[in-house]
Amino acid sequence: MKKAQMKFMMLITGLLASSMSLAEYGLNLRKGVTEFSETAYGMHTFTLWICIVIGIVVFGAMIYSIFAHRKSKGFKPDTFTHSTTAEVIWTIIPILILVVIAIPATKALIQMENPMDDDGKRMSMDMTIKVTGYQWKWKYDYMEEGISILSTLAKESNVARQKGSGIDPNTVENYLLDVDNPLVIPANTNIRFLLTADDVIHAWWVPDFGWKRDAIPGYINEGWTNVKTPGTYRGQCAELCGKDHGFMPIVVEVLSKADYANWVAEQKGVQQEEAEMVQTEWSKEQLMAKGEEVYNTQCATCHLPTGAGMPPAFPALAGSEFVNGPAEAQIDLVLNGKPGTAMQAFGKLLSETDIAAAITYTRNSFGNTAGDVVQPAQVKSMKQ
């Protein structure tokens, strides 16, 4: 008997030791890079140990009983049926344990929802970023700087993830966790996130920041972070949002404050260039070349690279009466979307140039014969 007990204890200790050493290999919650994520990690670890200790006591008693109190050993059954004392003890002790857990949890939750400074004042936020979830991409608006970023799955991942692509995901760097345009934020800055969505519910989650929050159409949710260490942090949409839910990652590049200022200046230059591009007259070849690029990042997920679509949810563009019809109707649809479907109001997402190019491309590809070109200026005029 004693031997069996010893063996059991050794097994448990062995398991505990191995689970600790394995923590570095992705068995445990990530500690993350913000104060909040570290708090969450601490709470997680604390509660996990409490559970492990309770588990050892309860399962230990049970397993001891299983070995000791068995008929095959000739153990005669006792006849006791209840004990009020025992019931009271094992009601009170769990309550006490829960109170011990609840106190730090309450503090952590308050700090997440109503963050306070060290001197007990409401924490002030240095900048605000609006996050909008779309099927299946993220848009980031820097409220103070007027910069907007559309962030979709990186091309290499997108090609490799197609069924039957023949590409081994192990050969793709950061497979499914890479985007074309990451969110860029400064380190050591209090950043407020305002989260919403334009079609269905999404959830914005970067594990290393320690929280996720739903992006819900018609709602503006709030979250905040302050990242200490510059670096690249990756996450994913965490609320089922349709067929490509698994393919709308989040990448956040945290820069030092100086690098961030440079990046902002650079972005403003890019915006200037884009504004000028709208005014220029584009040739059909230019529009087709740009349009193909835009189509394959933004449109092909649903309408497929061949324009065949996936009816009935995602109509075909190839041979479509609508696409071969008047350009104005198509511009209107692309700008304003179709409510209740995955067809978004791209007027809010893409530049006039991108929209003009993509429309021109669809009207002159997949065997479509509209033949005309749509100029950025025309899109701009319809947008107003």
Next chain:
Amino acid sequence: MSHDITHDEASHGHDHDHKPKGFVKRWLMTTNHKDIGTLYLIFAFAMFILGGAMAMIIRLELFQPGLQFVEPDFFNQMTTMHALIMVFGAVMPAFVGLANWMIPLMIGAPDMALPRMNNWSFWILPFAFTLLASTLFMEGGAPAGGWTMYPPLVLQGGHNVAYLVFAVHLMGISSIMGAINVIATIMNMRAPNVGYLNMPLFVWTWLITAFLLIAVMPVLAGAVTMLLTDRYFDTSFFNAAGGGDPVLFQHIFWFFGHPEVYIMILPAFGVVSEIIPTFARKPLFGYVSMVYATAAIAFLSFIVWAHHMFSVGMPLGGELYFMYATMMIAVPTGVKIFNWVATMWRGSMTFETPMLFSLAFVILFTIGGFSGVMMALAPVDLQYHDTYFIVAHFHYVLVTGAVFGIIAGVYYWIPKWSGHMYNERLGKIHFWWSTISVNVLFFPQHFLGLAGMPRRIPDYSTQFAEFNMWSSIGGFAFGLAQVFFIYVVWKTVRGGEKATAQVWDGAKGLEWTVPSPAPHHTFEEFGPVDLDKMAHGKDH
């Protein structure tokens, strides 16, 4: 009590069964609680295999990174249908089947109180699931918005929305009628000397479950009806653009959904509370506290729903309230687990298959309970929410909890149903095969979730590859084990060692006073039963 009559005396003289002849009369038109119980169990098992097949497709696609077998949309259809079929088609009907078979036998009633309604509540189910499954063959496919049916996503689903809604309505009608029947039976049909606190715990847990069902199934019906009118009649209950509120649906859904998870586990508590005393040869410890704990869990289940929604952006006060209320559930649940362990303590245990499944239930359900307490903590749930950690959690409580409870119940009572002992060696093989594989299947999912893998994704980053492969291997093995279970059950029904009326030497309860197999009609004459035969008849 010289007028006490045990069943053996009561049925003496008309031992010949009055089973109707012919398939239609016997099964389609049956009003017999035993036959309807059998129908429920067969139906539930068929759905378990169908839902399990879908799980196999899911695990096959997740075996390695990259998309090898199915398109993402079909993957979402599989996760959605797997959950709907397992919850509404397998677990719930299986427990109703056990209730039909056992409750009248346990309280000395001749049948269920409302036998014709009983027939109806069963025969609705095949139609409900035919409607639901038919969406798989439609243009646009089956519902793919998750079993939680959150709008606006679910409304993008084409016409499967209508089929989904009507199927849910039918399941709800069936469940409510089943629940009414259980309550009416327990309240009105107990043998005259069987008081509430003489009832076996399985009867108690089912009585409480039935009230939960009646309370929440109409709420679900209301929620899906609003989905239907939003989809087809231009209402805007959940459409923000029309002034509606998508989060409102989540509140309504989880007001149903949280009691629903207890609907799926309370009867399993009842089953293991029957089995553990039998094989420990010692009465259930703390019977009355078990009844109170069950009622407390049921009450709490109504006031904790928004812990499924910590990430939707509730006010701080709301989040704190739902966190505290949820943590409180650990207290009555703990009481139950301690009572089971105290029942084993200083017993004289043997380890037949029903006992093995019950012991595994206690340990593995508790592991699911631990992760439940962890997720109750709102600040940390902002990490756990919608990851594989929650997938691991609810499969521990539903597969190694509810399903293990059902399997334990089947092994425990099948000698009574069929008149044959199952093959103990095969039963033990089934147990070890299931228990090892189910842990290989679900335990690594804790690690996946903690490492950051969201749930409901058809493809994943390569860092998650190893544990997904483990999980899939466990999944295939567990699936095969249940095919083996069909063989074990089949073999038992067809033949085997004759079972005695008592079946298990340590068993107490009125069901063990009738012959095995239980005759078509039992307890035909209303009258007092021998309370000494009941586990809590004289002294609780």
